[in-house]
Amino acid sequence: MRILAGLLSTSLLALGLWAAGGEAAAKIRVVTTTTDLKALTEAVGGDLIEVDALARGSQNAHDLEVRPSLMAKVRRADLLVTNGLDLDQWAEIVVRGANNPNVLFGAPGRVDASAGIMVLEVPNTRVDRSMGDVHPFGNPHYTADPGMAPVVTTNILEGLVRVAPQHRAAFERNRQEFLARLAQAMTRWSAALAPFKGAKVVVDHNMWPYFLTRFGLVQVGTIEERPGIPATPGHLAKLVASMKENKIRVILAVPWGDYKLSEWVAQETGAKAVLVASAVGAVKGADSYLDTIDYNVRTVAQALK
Amino acid sequence: MRALVGICLLAIGALVPGAAAAQETEALRKELEQMRKQFETMKDGYEKAINQLSDRLKTLESRPAAPAAAPAAVPATASREQTLSQAQPGITINPMELARPREPYALFERRGPGQLLFDIGIVSDFVGNFTQRNVDKANAGTFPGRENRFFPREVEVNLFGRIDPWAEGVVRFEFAEEFEDGQRATEAALAEAYLTLLTLPFGTQLRLGQMPVRFGLLSHLHREALPQIDPPNVLTRFLGEEQFRETGVELAWVAPLPVFLEGIVGVFNGDNETSFGRGKLSRPLVTGHLRTFFELGDFGAIQLGASVANGDTEERKRNTLLGFDAKYRYKPEGWQHSLLTLLGEAIFQNRRVNVLGEDTDGDGVQDTPDETRIRERWGWYVGAELQPFRSGWLSRLAGGFRYDWTEFPTQRGHEWSAGPYLAFSPSEFLRFRLGYKHTERDKRDGFTDNESSARKVDEILFQATFFLGAHPAHPF
Numbered sequence: 082m083r084i085l086a087g088l089l090s091t092s093l094l095a096l097g098l099w100a101a102g103g104e105a106a107a108k109i110r111v112v113t114t115t116t117d118l119k120a121l122t123e124a125v126g127g128d129l130i131e132v133d134a135l136a137r138g139s140q141n142a143h144d145l146e147v148r149p150s151l152m153a154k155v156r157r158a159d160l161l162v163t164n165g166l167d168l169d170q171w172a173e174i175v176v177r178g179a180n181n182p183n184v185l186f187g188a189p190g191r192v193d194a195s196a197g198i199m200v201l202e203v204p205n206t207r208v209d210r211s212m213g214d215v216h217p218f219g220n221p222h223y224t225a226d227p228g229m230a231p232v233v234t235t236n237i238l239e240g241l242v243r244v245a246p247q248h249r250a251a252f253e254r255n256r257q258e259f260l261a262r263l264a265q266a267m268t269r270w271s272a273a274l275a276p277f278k279g280a281k282v283v284v285d286h287n288m289w290p291y292f293l294t295r296f297g298l299v300q301v302g303t304i305e306e307r308p309g310i311p312a313t314p315g316h317l318a319k320l321v322a323s324m325k326e327n328k329i330r331v332i333l334a335v336p337w338g339d340y341k342l343s344e345w346v347a348q349e350t351g352a353k354a355v356l357v358a359s360a361v362g363a364v365k366g367a368d369s370y371l372d373t374i375d376y377n378v379r380t381v382a383q384a385l386k
Numbered sequence: 387m388r389a390l391v392g393i394c395l396l397a398i399g400a401l402v403p404g405a406a407a408a409q410e411t412e413a414l415r416k417e418l419e420q421m422r423k424q425f426e427t428m429k430d431g432y433e434k435a436i437n438q439l440s441d442r443l444k445t446l447e448s449r450p451a452a453p454a455a456a457p458a459a460v461p462a463t464a465s466r467e468q469t470l471s472q473a474q475p476g477i478t479i480n481p482m483e484l485a486r487p488r489e490p491y492a493l494f495e496r497r498g499p500g501q502l503l504f505d506i507g508i509v510s511d512f513v514g515n516f517t518q519r520n521v522d523k524a525n526a527g528t529f530p531g532r533e534n535r536f537f538p539r540e541v542e543v544n545l546f547g548r549i550d551p552w553a554e555g556v557v558r559f560e561f562a563e564e565f566e567d568g569q570r571a572t573e574a575a576l577a578e579a580y581l582t583l584l585t586l587p588f589g590t591q592l593r594l595g596q597m598p599v600r601f602g603l604l605s606h607l608h609r610e611a612l613p614q615i616d617p618p619n620v621l622t623r624f625l626g627e628e629q630f631r632e633t634g635v636e637l638a639w640v641a642p643l644p645v646f647l648e649g650i651v652g653v654f655n656g657d658n659e660t661s662f663g664r665g666k667l668s669r670p671l672v673t674g675h676l677r678t679f680f681e682l683g684d685f686g687a688i689q690l691g692a693s694v695a696n697g698d699t700e701e702r703k704r705n706t707l708l709g710f711d712a713k714y715r716y717k718p719e720g721w722q723h724s725l726l727t728l729l730g731e732a733i734f735q736n737r738r739v740n741v742l743g744e745d746t747d748g749d750g751v752q753d754t755p756d757e758t759r760i761r762e763r764w765g766w767y768v769g770a771e772l773q774p775f776r777s778g779w780l781s782r783l784a785g786g787f788r789y790d791w792t793e794f795p796t797q798r799g800h801e802w803s804a805g806p807y808l809a810f811s812p813s814e815f816l817r818f819r820l821g822y823k824h825t826e827r828d829k830r831d832g833f834t835d836n837e838s839s840a841r842k843v844d845e846i847l848f849q850a851t852f853f854l855g856a857h858p859a860h861p862f
Contacts, residue, residue, distance in 0.1 A: 148681075171859045310812075338777070342778065
């Protein structure tokens with residue numbers, strides 16, 4: 082028994098030393114909660130960093146299963162970038178189980194990417210859970226709007242500089258290059274959606290206010306009656322009637338939503354349900370941040386034609 | 387204020403990298419333009435909102451005035467308002483806002499001036515059962531002494547948050563209907579109160595206080611967090627009806643490896659009602675737990691654990707428990723919950739007990755001496771849960787089954803039980819369960835109160851659980 086315990090302790094110690102030695106030579110380890118933040122962090126950090134996202138693009142980032150494998154990722158992270166605004170509250174449980182003081186709330190290795198964002202849909206009256214899974218700090222899906230990238234990348238840049246100040250110049254250069262590419266793409270996206278300014282759409286989950294506002298589109302209904310709660314037949318009947326009356330032609334659906342229901346509503350109203358990328362990697366072709374916005378702009382423009 | 391923030395952002399955007407290199411000027415200009423557009427969009431939105439609010443205000447003002455408040459209340463409220471306004475210049479206190487009822491979740495969610503610096507959550511877990519008359523009389527059901535009743539098993543008030551930059555704290559009060567000495571009563575107790583030091587070196591954390599002991603898969607979970615209505619019989623027999631809670635210290639370490647590996651050691655008083663009751667740090671209860679986890683492809687995952695607990699019983703005899711556990715979950719692409727969960731756990735006991743000498747020939751004189759013997763006992767359970775629908779209301783429905791088999795820790799004999807259950811959760815914060823459980827024991831001894839006995843027990847179990855306020859996500 083003692084021999085077994087001795088062997089176990091020695092193995093664990095050796096593994097720990099190996100891992101610690103590896104860390105010293107490695108790139109800056111960054112963990113983000115979502116794939117959008119991963120892509121934006123990669124854009125700033127470039128080759129100097131190694132980024133891993135906790136949620137997959139096709140997952141609902143509101144409600145992630147807290148797996149110990151996520152804790153293992155955060156355990157070795159130099160920097161943790163969170164979305165904030167209560168989208169990824171589960172990250173606190175991950176951090177608590179990871180035993181990594183560098184990324185605790187308030188530590189230098191922690192970035193809340195929402196700092197400085199002009200948040201939409203901040204409740205200005207009392208909210209409670211009769212309203213569903215409502216976000217008391219406002220709508221947290223700001224990364225769907227490419228216009229928010231300058232602010233988000235500033236937050237990421239500041240975080241990276243805190244943990245690796247010697248690379249500040251490189252991070253700033255990477256960021257500027259990315260923003261230049263984004264600006265070019267923005268011109269293209271704005272032109273693609275300009276003919277549809279003022280067009281009304283319905284969404285399955287209320288995660289597109291930033292994107293729609295950016296390109297002048299209007300959300301007039303949601304398939305979910307309340308955030309996070311499935312639709313009731315009464316709500317669907319009202320929605321169908323309203324869509325017919327307003328001649329709504331497009332429903333935006335997310336990969337983790339009830340696409341069959343979106344298709345049913347589309348069928349009832351003569352609209353078209355289209356799958357949009359809720360995050361980088363959510364659908365085929367949405368492999369980078371620019372690709373994802375590109376995919377969404379093309380999909381929406383195509384559907385509105 | 388928001389306009390000011392926007393202007394500040396514009397200013398920052400314009401000033402920060404402005405003086406750097408000449409080639410950055412163009413990029414900066416574009417960025418500034420983007421931010422200006424963003425600001426304009428937001429401004430439009432706020433102007434619309436202000437116009438709407440103005441319209442509403444006009445409508446309200448055009449209505450007849452509301453009846454006056456009770457005369458006596460006016461001066462008192464006004465006085466309070468004045469006092470508060472004087473105490474905090476620039477802040478206007480609305481008496482109606484002060485009078486408004488505030489639920490804990492409202493307190494949790496309000497993050498304005500005067501915010502709470504910790505979170506409050508309340509969990510109410512009510513359970514009930516229907517069973518046979520003899521089981522009721524013998525107090526031999528799943529909830530002894532509360533057969534054929536619906537009662538609060540656990541109403542918890544949880545307070546938790548950061549203490550300072552280095553530590554966080556948890557305090558949990560519990561109210562529950564208990565059955566002791568033939569009497570039922572609702573009792574209040576301090577269930578948990580512990581701090582965790584978060585910033586220790588080498589990936590360690592230290593817990594100190596009264597806490598759930600991390601032994602096995604389920605024994606440290608609050609009752610409402612169990613995957614079934616009741617805990618498996620093997621846990622109840624070896625660790626008691628209550629959650630495995632102890633007062634002491636626990637050190638946890640997570641290895642800095644790509645694979646999750648966690649080791650925990652604990653030293654406690656030893657106050658467990660069943661296995662470790664000596665309650666002295668001079669002969670402490672020492673625990674250990676090792677846990678690892680593997681992703682099996684993109685959608686499956688398995689967690690494996692091993693636990694040990696060694697301490698003295700109330701009779702001052704050594705007792706050792708060994709536990710092994712496993713949990714598997716399968717969550718297909720795009721699903722928000724697991725389609726399939728499988729779990730199982732086994733506990734082995736090596737316990738010294740006092741055995742009194744016997745009068746073998748019936749002459750009134752003890753013929754064999756008192757002696758210490760070793761009781762090696764064990765038990766196990768397996769369970770499965772299926773949540774087969776991907777989305778819509780049906781996705782809130784889950785069904786499961788559990789089988790458990792266990793020996794009794796100090797007596798001879800064993801029991802087994804099996805039963806299916808259904809669960810429905812309209813939201814994350816509300817859950818109902820309905821189950822059936824059949825239990826069979828190989829003897830009646832020990833289940834014979836009030837001149838009745840119960841070897842076979844059939845029960846319909848039901849549960850209603852709701853959460854108010856802060857409720858952290860449950861780990862895997």
